[in-house]
Amino acid sequence: MTAATLTQNETRQVPKRRHKPFTWSQPLVYLIALVVVSVTIAPVLYVILGGFRSNRAITEAPAALPDPWIWSNYRNVITSERFWGQVLTSSVTAIGTTFVVVALGVSVAFVIARYDFKGRQAMYSLFAAGLLFPLTIAVLPLWIMLQQLGLLGSVWGLIIPQAAFALPTTVIILTPFLRAVPVELEEAAAIDGASKVGFFWRILLPLSGPGLVTVGVLAFVGSWNAYLLPLFVLAAGGVPVEQFTLPLGVQQFSTQYSSDTAGVLAFTSLAMIPALIFFLALERRIVSGLQGAVKG
């Protein structure tokens, strides 16, 4: 089986099976599933439930349920400017990164996939080589460079480098998508008077929707969870905490209020809720995107 068939098979409908007789292996499977799920979820539940307790209760019985339920920790976070400022920064950065990387990525993938010119293969290899340059290696010079460009402390200082580092995966996933559209379609469009650019806008883009969603979700996830670059661009850039991204902000909050465990738990759980909702809704896209990313 080649790697390419993986995604096809993943989306393939599995035919319904007839009812199977009971076997003893079945309860064992449920037990294992239960254990795995509990270990996975327990820390998350601890954080969420801990936010409903008082600091004294947490100290006295660290692993107990809320009794009584206290809403003040969550209320304090929800009414704080800091939290919403950070939600805003994270959202703007993630949406901006997604938009920039999809726009740049689909344009260059269009050229690589649909134009015949010398240097096309070289262009593709240039982007493929980018997979070997993670942000970690480039972050120090990037930091100096952003300082000189005056982008330190600005969301553009996050958006542009993040988009640049997401381009290799994006191009590698999108190029085959755009190439898969049959030449006949392009010829038919040309006969109907569409230019190549018109073909790109009216036919290619609508047809490559699923690919665009996949790369978009990957870029969004990467940006939303990013820590290293915001650490350099925002924290070391001297930005006030209200303009931090959430991961940076949560970390900063937990250092600043380290004695207020309940407050930290409430802040942490509110910070993970938007990500949880968004990503669980798009779980399949993320998985297929990750498979595609490594295959390329």
Add this chain to the structure above:
Amino acid sequence: MSSQIEAGPAVETAGPAPAQGPARSRSRIRKRIEIAAFAGPALLVYVTFVFVPVVLAAYYSFFNWNGIGPLNRFIGIENYTRALSDPVFHNAIKNNFVIVGLSLLIQGPLALAIALLLNRRIRGRGVVRLLIFVPYVLSEVIAGLAWRLILQPHGPFDSLLERLGLEGLRQQWLADPKVALWVVFGVLTWKYLGLAIILLLAGLQGVPDELMEAAAIDGANWWQIQTRVTIPLLGPTIRIWAFLSIIGSLQLFDMVWILTQGGPLNSTHTMASYMVLYGLNRSQVGYGSAVAVILFVISLTVALLYQRFALRRDLAGALTSRTT
């Protein structure tokens, strides 16, 4: 960026039949403009923000530089000799490879076993899939902070051990140099095991039921079916997961920085956290850059060796075209 783009051959393979005379040259110019307009911005951003910094890192690594003053104290390879003779950096490299090894030897088989057991139609399978994916979608920072609170002395984890009558196992989880790295690995396993299981389950859907049924008819038991039929067919998925895991382990930063900052007594540094410690916190940009270059060379070597010996079959053709 237009210097990168050269005129293509006169005949377009995908497009209308080539026109004659001046119209033809006009269409060639038009094509060049289109290529430049569509590829130019991406190339510009990509080269400026990915390639230039990587090249600059190599350049800075030969200087004694704090990142602010003039870049004029050229010191040759001194940064490299310093890094390569620092026992803390040795330990950081070792830690990266310990995490790589433990991931492959513990997370891999564990995820495979769970995926094989879950690969059947059970009630609530969708919910299970969704829930084991939760740690992956959390950022490493949030996951790390949650675990730091859980593992703090007299925290919920210790109290749980106590209730289970295992108080003898209690440790200074993140403050004891002997156990801290293992704890970091444990938290990483919690965070990334779900992803491995999900990838493997997706791969398992590509293994036809008919094959397993045929093996069962031939008298193979469950164990034989898994080891002789299913796992070999999962090869590509396993190799891809392993590649992701190796590269991720070599670049590891966020989780270590949140859980331990490389401590206690430098016992949990990775190459990346060591780089940030010197490059950012101690303003030794030249030295940090040298560490970045070493990190790059190690990752590149491992990635190329891995591709050469393990991934070659899966990637054959993938780099040129995935549509065929």
